[in-house]
Amino acid sequence: MHTKTYQPDKPVAAWRSSDRMGDSVVPTLTIILRTRGCYLARSGNGCTMCGFIRDSATVPPKPADLIAQFRNAMTRRPDNRQFMVKIFTSGSFLDTGEVPPxxxxxxxxxxxxxxxVVKLVVETRPEFVTQEMIASCKQEFRKNFEIAIGVETSNDGIRLECINKGFLFxxxxRASExxxxxxxxVKAYLLLKPPFLSEGVAIRDMVQSVRDVSKYAETVSINLCNVQxxxxxxxxxxxxxYRPPWLWSAISVLRRTxxxxxxxxxxxxPVGAGSRHGPHxxxxxxxxxxxxxxxxxxTQDVGELSVECDCQELWQKIVELEDVSYGAPLLVS
Ligand code: SF4
Ligand SMILES: [Zn+2]
Structure with missing residues (x-):
């Protein structure tokens, strides 16, 4: 369903921020290109929490439009300094149906x-990661290149049944290898608290998932589920x-992992933190x-995670009680 109007030669968004790279922090330009969108979402069989299709183009953009979107986004690059570029498409950058060769x-x-530009990260589903594709990318971009995959969890049951992601761990x-x-x-995106999980199960799923993906990824980014x-x-x-995850759950997962x-x-x-639709x-x-x-x-310093508030006790009770009462989740807003 598309309610917004858009210009085919302008990206969905482009913004500057900072990111961890090895032992340092570098400026980042994040670019979201408006392609025709994820093929699964287009077929009506997208992921349960994904609203990206609303950002995709109703008419497939021409190759020249996509290149113009990229150039337009690059005008927002950090000034006079080295930076990292992250490209998202609300789908897969390596899907030639979305981004032609x-x-x-x-x-x-x-x-x-x-x-x-010191590093490039592109997001893709794993089925588009082939030997030929990565070799061709590496020939054209000869610097630090990383693929980001929304594996969401290492648990196939949760990924397939709760998220409808449609691929296996x-x-x-295979893509990582x-x-x-x-x-x-390789960067792995995980998802804290997809639907149908109690707060405690969601926390344990993330702790186990980080353990599992750590063998296959150098960076792990934990997305806190928000309602689109x-x-x-x-x-x-x-x-x-459904209630989005508590920020206490995220803090606990980050500390433990x-x-x-x-x-x-x-x-x-923590996108959308504090809103009723986001983690709060x-x-x-x-x-x-x-x-x-x-x-x-x-900073990667767990000391930064020291926050105090009376509601932490309530959160702790919910984590304990939901496990024994699940089926009747305790939806404290
Ligand atoms: S694979 Fe990614 S873009 Fe496609 S529906 Fe799932 S979350 Fe959305
Ligand atoms: Zn509080």
Whole structure:
């Protein structure tokens, strides 16, 4: 369902921020290209929490439009300094149905020639990661190249049944092995609290997932599930059957996983924190909790995660009680 108007030669969004790269923090330009969108979402069989199709183009953009979108986004690059570029498409950058080969070549070539660009991250589903594809990307972009895959969880049951992702953990492993063989990095996106899980099960799923993906990815980013418009998740929330994760759950996951995997870069961008549709605590401590998560993501210092609020006790009770009462989730807003 498309309600917005858009210009085919302008990206959905492009913004500057900072990211962890190895032992340092570098400026980042994040670009969201408006392609025709994820093939699964287009077929009406997308993921339960994904509203990205609303950002995709109603008419498939021409190759020249996609290149113009990229160039337009690059005008927002950080000034006079080295930076990282992250490209998302609300689908898969490596799907030639979304990003034709000539567009991919043009983008990779321009980024390769730009001496300020130190690293490129592109998001894709694992089925588009082939030996030929990565070899071709590496030929055109000869610097630090990383693929980001929304594996969401290492649990196939949760990924297939709760998220409807349509691929297995083994598919992610295969893609990661190809990337590593061709000297490329791997970033795994995980999802804290997809629908149908209690708070405690969701926390344990993330701790186990980080353990499992740490063998196949250098960076892990934990997305805190938020409710997007027009999704099955939104219908569940309207019926009172879903509450986004507590920020305490995110803090607990980050603390536990970092302590278990000190060498792994573990980040989280608390998008929509504090709103009823996004991850939240009691309302009073949401800002502090979200800021702590952001600081931790840059510094990797668990000391940054020390936040206090009375609602932590309530959250703890919910985590304990939901496990014995599940089927009747405790939906404290
Ligand atoms: S989350 Fe990714 S794979 Fe799932 S429908 Fe959205 S764009 Fe497609
Ligand atoms: Zn609070």
């Amino acid at each position: 000539e567009v991919r070549s043009a983008i990779l070539g321009e980024l390769d020639c730009n001496s300020d 083994n598919d992610f492993v 190809i990337a590593h063989r061709l000297d490329s990095g 418009k027009g999704t099955p998740l939104e219908s569940l929330k309207k019926r009172g059957d 970092k302590e278990e995997n000190p060498d792994l870069i573990i980040t989280s961008d 605590n009691c309302g009073r401590c949401d800002r502090d909790a979200a800021d702590a998560i952001t600081r931790f993501s840059l």
